[in-house]
Amino acid sequence: MQAHKKTVDGVTPRSLPEISSSLHVNNHKRYPQEESKMAGLAERLRSEGMQQGMQQGMQQGMQREARNMLHKLMVLKFGELPEWANQKTQNASTAQLEAWMEQLLTAAA
DSSP states (O other), X not given: OOOOOOOBTTBOGGGHHHHHHHHHHHHHHHOHHHHHHHHHHHHHHHHHHHHHHHHHHHHHHHHHHHHHHHHHHHHHHHOSOOHHXXXXXXXXXXXXXXXXXXXXXXXXX
């Protein structure tokens, strides 16, 4: 007994990839302006994503450097730090780290 193949208007599940490919080719021929606009949009989105990623990376690098500098200054001024101090600097924003560096310069040993 042969398995029953479900068809809709003569289309079977096996013919869908072929039809999809055919539609893409036909639409490309029919709507070249839209294809060009979509390619331009895709490139712009890719570029914006790269810029955003680079900016995030730079901000993270600046925060890491501020954290390292504060740690170094505190160790030079006070000696080895307790773990809670290290944890606090790990969770601080760049602005907070910079404020603590300013306060450290005027703190008594």
